[in-house]
Amino acid sequence: MMRKLGIVGFGAAAIGFMQGLIENGRINHYHVTVFERGKDHMHNTISGVRMDGKIFISRGMGGELDIPIEIQQKTVIFYLTHSGYKPTLKEKTNMVEYLKSFEKDGKKIEYGESFSDEETYRIFYDHGFEPVKAYFFHLGTDVLKETNNNLFEYFSSFKNIEFSFDTTVEDIEIGDKHRVFTNKGEYLFDEVVIAVGRSGHKLMDRLKEKYPHLVKENYYVDIGIRYELPNHVMEKFLDMYEVKVRYKARTGYMCRLFCQNPSGKVTLEKYEDFTTVNGYSDTHHKTENTNFAVLVTTRFTEPFKDPTGYGKNLAKLANILAGDSEKVILQTYGDFKEYRRTKRLGRVLPTLNDNSFILGDANLVFPSKIRESLVDFIDRLDEVIKGVAYFDNLLYAVEVKFYSNKFNNDIIKNLHVIGDCSGWTRSIQYATSMGYLRA
Ligand SMILES: Cc1cc2nc3c(=O)[nH]c(=O)nc-3n(C[C@H](O)[C@H](O)[C@H](O)COP(=O)(O)OP(=O)(O)OC[C@H]3O[C@@H](n4cnc5c(N)ncnc54)[C@H](O)[C@@H]3O)c2cc1C
Structure with missing residues (x-):
């Protein structure tokens, strides 16, 4: 029998989690319900997956997790592809060149590389700065609209994934099965993923109050x-x-x-x-x-x-x-x-x-x-x-x-807190990758 999985929030971390489930085949074991308080998939909650959309590859910023570079590259490819970009290079041997080659309507992806040049690195260093190395891929607020539409259509094409928009999760009762309370009613799930980002701080404050042993304070x-x-x-x-x-x-x-x-x-x-x-x-x-x-x-x-x-x-x-x-x-x-x-x-x-x-x-x-x-x-x-x-x-x-309080994901097996609301990430890349790895 299929297990019931509830995902709270449809942002970067939830996107990574669902993609992870699809890639490892476990999606077939679940019936997934995604609760999103935005009125539809084009809602404009303040978030980098709705606005700006700079996706980087770096180990020196974006969260306090060690995300392997290969996973970060995968995340970039995933977003670029759903934004309508296609690679013009066939060879993936040099990953940076391959990613830079992504093109849409004859225009290359906006790309930048911080401190690849040693001399520039040294000038900043000599002035007391700590330069952080990263590769940036910029989608832009306009292109993100198309991206979100494509992502929604992609996930909706799976019969066992359903979306419930305009649905705010107000509380969660943790148990053998978790009870999820929304503005539209109560639901019971075998497993729950909480991915409400920074804008979901009300729900997170409530959970912290009820289950203080699951979180470590941040200062x-x-x-x-x-x-x-x-x-x-x-x-x-x-x-x-x-x-x-x-x-x-x-x-x-x-x-x-x-x-x-x-x-x-x-x-x-x-x-x-x-x-x-x-x-x-x-x-x-x-x-x-x-x-x-x-x-x-x-x-x-x-x-x-x-x-x-x-x-x-x-x-x-x-x-x-x-x-x-x-x-x-x-x-x-x-x-x-x-x-x-x-x-x-x-x-x-x-x-x-x-x-x-x-x-x-x-x-x-x-x-x-x-x-x-x-x-x-x-x-x-x-x-x-x-x-x-x-x-x-x-x-x-x-x-x-x-910064959210840090959530300990090792205590309750069938509850997963991912992305910025977990306290471990603060970027599209790290939130998406955390979701992916957790799945
Ligand atoms: C204006 C802005 C620009 C940014 N630009 C960038 C950028 O260019 N690059 C970058 O790396 N990072 C950027 N960030 C940070 C980035 O958006 C986040 O780090 C990332 O989106 C976190 O992913 P997440 O899934 O944890 O949360 P989000 O992507 O924010 O998703 C959380 C989702 O949960 C929903 N939700 C919240 N509460 C509830 C509830 N109670 N019930 C149901 N649904 C709920 C929200 O509506 C939202 O859709 C930006 C942030 C902002 C605010």
Whole structure:
């Protein structure tokens, strides 16, 4: 008899898990129900599989798991193929060349390779940066729509996989069989996969409260800004796609450049009661600006136990100053550095909609250790990339990355917590690969 398997969430980790089941043939042992709170497969939950879609191959970022390179390559091929890209090289002997050759409508996949050139690596290293090596493949928000459609059709073609959209899982009762409570009713499963990403934090908080022995507390949060500057400043490093570096600031805090979007746009990331910033880029619609996040890792120790609350409150503070829970603060870098409120912009025009920000002073939001770390990072980067610290470059506050508590998957055999909600991943690549390996 087929076992009943419930999957909560249809994002990167669930995609990897289902693909894993299909490839190892175990899909035939299950009847799978996927619960997704989005209204259909094209819903636009804030997630990298809905927006931007930069898929990388790297062992130095993206999660705290050791994902073999061969699995990471498989993940890239899987997404590229479902985005309509096809390889123009037949030989897979040189995997990077093979992946770079993927093409769609006569256009090669957008590709970058960080720090493959030894001299560049050394220049950044000599300035105190820790360069991270990675290969980037960029799908773009526009192409992701097609990708999600193709993935949905592919999984739906299996008779034993069914989707239940507009269905929010509110609670799970763990037992020999697991009881899943949704806004549409209760369900009983032999096995359950929880893959709700960062946006599923409510369900995860509930489970943590009920089953504290399954999770290990996390004590850190990444807080910072989205930074925007003209494309030409970053032009020299465009072949990297993302200048992936970490840097220990003079405050002792670790900073990192994250999620770079050449010719991209800044966007809002809306939560239930606060709003932060993020960025993305399309494959077809290009802008004159590049954006990236500068994040400061803030670690706490006991008795403090609410890093998420700390990050949320800083984001809320920026919203309060902006006079609206759906607005953020925009400031020029020069004004930020000189503790002045920005009243007018200079040469760089924002790509975020005018009604999503107010010109203000982010110094009123950040504690001084975070503020000092941000300034130290940007000024140091300017020594290597001239123009990064121009007076009129733009700074949006606040960008926050919350880390979930780490889930122990070894305790309950028929319960699997995968992807970002497990606390072990923070990228499309690692979430998808974790799902794949778990399957
Ligand atoms: C704006 C943005 C851009 C990003 N860009 C990139 C990028 O370019 N490259 C990269 O590597 N990473 C990127 N990321 C990070 C990346 O999206 C995540 O690391 C990755 O998607 C995690 O996969 P996941 O399956 O754990 O969660 P997700 O992909 O977020 O999927 C979780 C799914 O669960 C659903 N869900 C949540 N709660 C419930 C519930 N209670 N009941 C039912 N369904 C529920 C959600 O609607 C969602 O569809 C980005 C993140 C954001 C926010």
